[in-house]
Amino acid sequence: MVPWGIYVHVPFCPYKCAYCDFDSGVHPQETVAAYVAALREEIARAGVETLSVDTIYFGGGTPSLLDPDVLGELLHTVRRTFAVRPEVEITLEANPGTITAEKARAFRALGVNRVSLGAQTFEEGELRRLGRRHTVEQIGESAALLRAAGMENLNLDLIIGIPGQTLTSWERTMDRAFSLRPTHLSVYLLEVHDGTPLAAQLAHGRMVEPDETLTVTMYYRFLERAEEEGYEQYEISNFCRPGFASRHNLKYWSDEPYLGFGCSAHSYDFRERRRNLATPQAYIAAMRERGEAVAGRIAMTERRRIEEALMLGLRRRSGVNLSAFRERYGVEVLDLYGDRLAPLGEAGLIEISGGWLRLTRRGLIVANEVFAVFV
Missing domain, CATH: 3.20.20.70 (Aldolase class I)
Known part of the structure; x- marks a missing residue:
């Protein structure tokens, strides 16, 4: 585990x-x-x-x-x-x-x-x-x-x-x-x-x-x-x-689970993302009244988890190991997103080398533009 x-x-x-x-x-x-x-x-x-x-x-x-x-x-x-x-x-x-x-x-x-x-x-x-x-x-x-x-x-x-x-x-x-x-x-x-x-x-x-x-x-x-x-x-x-x-x-x-406690804290357990109420006062009142302080939940569909894993994984300088990603999520990244990634490669924002998809030095400063292809 x-x-x-x-x-x-x-x-x-x-x-x-x-x-x-x-x-x-x-x-x-x-x-x-x-x-x-x-x-x-x-x-x-x-x-x-x-x-x-x-x-x-x-x-x-x-x-x-x-x-x-x-x-x-x-x-x-x-x-x-x-x-x-x-x-x-x-x-x-x-x-x-x-x-x-x-x-x-x-x-x-x-x-x-x-x-x-x-x-x-x-x-x-x-x-x-x-x-x-x-x-x-x-x-x-x-x-x-x-x-x-x-x-x-x-x-x-x-x-x-x-x-x-x-x-x-x-x-x-x-x-x-x-x-x-x-x-x-x-x-x-x-x-x-x-x-x-x-x-x-x-x-x-x-x-x-x-x-x-x-x-x-x-x-x-x-x-x-x-x-x-x-x-x-x-x-x-x-x-x-x-x-x-x-x-x-x-x-x-790295798409690993965590629990967040306190106001504004977020949790993730593969199945959903949760966020707590934002202010200390609202958090305290909710804990007193109902014993929990969750303000919102987002269900993690298979597609959403793949998208988030790619966006967050590309923040790592090593990037995303395409073979390991296929083993874990059962999809080929280039089959799913190859057409959208190609222009980014031509623009010098991403590279694929040794089985890894990663941001280039230039791509680091416009990472959000790269991540947009997965949304």
Whole structure:
């Protein structure tokens, strides 16, 4: 049986970032306590003691704000409810400045063995434009505290496309990021969502986004630096030192099952995709009233599963193994989609080599156009 992943959503933050459109932010302590109680109930109700789990991911929000005792309660509930493997990967998302030496040691003692640190940039001005309140120095300080506590598996999140960002400032951010020698780096394009403070500032001309050509140049420059520094690109936005790919995130791109708990969390079990209610308040109320918080379901027909497996599989840098895909799903990809894929190959966006279908370097930046052929 394929082991499952567990995702636990913690929507609490010390402040709201200018670009964030998630239902996250500052909440009173009574809401936090009620939410944690609802989480523990939802996890316990989903329990199948024989269900094997090999990854647990605490995302947010800012899960590192949780008191270690609270995190311990949640982990205890997961371990009591599922068959958690000894080699489990336990990831905790954290913001620089929210980690103390005491907290780092406590998290490690609970079994946390991977931390994803939301650095975003190593330029003070860019941090302020994003509405981030941590400093550049706190990024390094947090990384040092985590390593001192025995957590070597460290990811740094970085953003390209920040208003005012230049190729020169991006080079400085890359220099600082690689100098910390994290085991993993994730690089994302800034998305500007309607209704956020950042969107309003851009609309009123108070900030200017980098042009698309510059953003593409920054992304390609990162590909070059990552390779020079000994990192493997294993997904469009993710890079790691050998052996340190995110085992949890690989499940999303490999058509593997996972359970999501908390508001906005998603689950997938091959048969359907489920999503929970979006806000902490609605989630807490639903758990109290009906013992579950599902807001929507999508049935996974055979065709939908094939389409999603191809779209998500192509996010991996290795691509889709056509022979393995035929064995697993009983279809020939080129028979189904050959006519639609041919123009993409002619345009240099995809390639087929050694039995693998993958995005080219050029295809990485227009991946959504490629994925559209499967919808």
